[in-house]
Amino acid sequence: MRMRRVATLLASLAMSTAFQPMVARAHHSAAMYDFTRTEWLVGTVKEIRVMNPHTSLVLVVSNDRGSHEIRFEGHGANNFYRVGWRANLVKVGDRIRIRFNPRKEGGEGGFVTGFVTSQGKQIMLDVPSRPADVQAPSDHAP
Amino acid sequence: MAPLSASAIIRFWLIGACILGCIAPQTRAGEVHPDFSGVWVAYGTGPLPLLGTPPNDSKLPFTAEGRRKVQAFRAIIGSGEDRPGNYCLGSGMPESMLFSGATGQYPMEIVQRPDLILILYESHMEVRHLYLGHKIIAAADRLPTRNGYSAAHWDRETLVVETTALKEQEDEAYPHSEQAQILERYQLAVDDKGAKVLTDTWTLTDPVFYTQPVRGVKRWVLDPNGILLPYDCTEQFWVDHLDSLQKAQVEKKR
Numbered sequence: 001m002r003m004r005r006v007a008t009l010l011a012s013l014a015m016s017t018a019f020q021p022m023v024a025r026a027h028h029s030a031a032m033y034d035f036t037r038t039e040w041l042v043g044t045v046k047e048i049r050v051m052n053p054h055t056s057l058v059l060v061v062s063n064d065r066g067s068h069e070i071r072f073e074g075h076g077a078n079n080f081y082r083v084g085w086r087a088n089l090v091k092v093g094d095r096i097r098i099r100f101n102p103r104k105e106g107g108e109g110g111f112v113t114g115f116v117t118s119q120g121k122q123i124m125l126d127v128p129s130r131p132a133d134v135q136a137p138s139d140h141a142p
Numbered sequence: 143m144a145p146l147s148a149s150a151i152i153r154f155w156l157i158g159a160c161i162l163g164c165i166a167p168q169t170r171a172g173e174v175h176p177d178f179s180g181v182w183v184a185y186g187t188g189p190l191p192l193l194g195t196p197p198n199d200s201k202l203p204f205t206a207e208g209r210r211k212v213q214a215f216r217a218i219i220g221s222g223e224d225r226p227g228n229y230c231l232g233s234g235m236p237e238s239m240l241f242s243g244a245t246g247q248y249p250m251e252i253v254q255r256p257d258l259i260l261i262l263y264e265s266h267m268e269v270r271h272l273y274l275g276h277k278i279i280a281a282a283d284r285l286p287t288r289n290g291y292s293a294a295h296w297d298r299e300t301l302v303v304e305t306t307a308l309k310e311q312e313d314e315a316y317p318h319s320e321q322a323q324i325l326e327r328y329q330l331a332v333d334d335k336g337a338k339v340l341t342d343t344w345t346l347t348d349p350v351f352y353t354q355p356v357r358g359v360k361r362w363v364l365d366p367n368g369i370l371l372p373y374d375c376t377e378q379f380w381v382d383h384l385d386s387l388q389k390a391q392v393e394k395k396r
Binding site: 031049051052053054056076077078079081082 | 223247371373375378
């Protein structure tokens with residue numbers, strides 16, 4: 001139950017603060033990600049910045065399109081810190097496995113919710129299911 | 143034994159006052175109040191905190207004016223997820239308090255002194271100053287802010303906090319006008335597992351937005367080893383700006 005609550009909260013936070021540089025520089029939103037789906041990918045780190053509100057990551061991956069870069073964003077430094085991430089745990093050149101929510105509109109990239117380092121350490125936030133609904137208040141006086 | 147000099151007496155007095163202040167920072171007129179210091183995360187498995195503007199069919203007891211203002215605001219943001227946090231702006235009261243520590247993330251820290259209690263919310267690094275006694279300034283001198291001005295006093299072991307000077311906000315879970323007042327009563331208890339539990343029984347009163355007071359209860363549990371982490375929300379903008387400058391320089395050299 002708690003796992004699901006954390007997942008829902010994190011998804012909600014992601015919705016409120018995800019970074020969307022291509023839309024507006026001063027706007028954070030993760031509305032473009034599908035928090036109901038989870039995917040995994042292996043790649044080599046070209047760039048990683050674990051920061052708030054959201055991490056940015058560029059992976060070099062090889063698939064049917066050949067070797068190319070894919071840009072991701074993900075949960076912020078504070079959330080990853082509390083599940084075990086520490087400075088320099090992932091470095092440029094490391095081969096890592098990431099878990100992410102893909103884009104709603106398709107295409108590559110997504111919102112990173114966890115990763116397995118080249119040494120096998122798992123940094124996993126609970127899988128977000130979907131953003132929290134705006135709830136009817138249950139705690140105000142009738 | 144030589145008599146103490148005036149400066150030595152003053153030094154002893156200051157040291158004594160400091161020691162008393164450190165050991166029992168809430169001491170006043172012989173009373174020792176609970177120590178709320180520490181890092182707190184949400185307690186139990188209650189409903190997730192609300193975030194952002196309520197829906198148009200919200201069951202909050204809005205006045206006609208309050209509902210009109212909220213609906214007008216929602217018309218601006220549409221069905222999108224626009225919230226202050228999207229723009230690195232903190233929630234403001236009461237959402238900042240209600241959101242803190244939810245499911246173990248984004249805790250709050252309390253730093254307690256006799257005349258000032260600081261509440262630090264990790265998310266967006268929001269800070270509330272709860273002033274006590276002589277630190278409390280006149281209502282006319284309070285600058286309206288999103289977290290308002292909080293004047294506090296002790297009612298035996300309960301910390302009573304009255305927050306006014308709030309900006310009008312339709313962009314949070316409990317919208318309110320600048321006439322809003324939030325009364326909080328903080329009480330410390332120990333649960334059956336021996337954990338310290340802090341309870342905030344809060345009441346939002348706003349004749350412009352609500353036909354009756356809106357009440358709620360928020361609980362936190364002390365995280366003895368917890369720490370607050372920095373939350374520099376705008377770092378990404380700065381890093382992106384530097385990236386763009388660097389790219390421009392590279393292109394210029396070509």
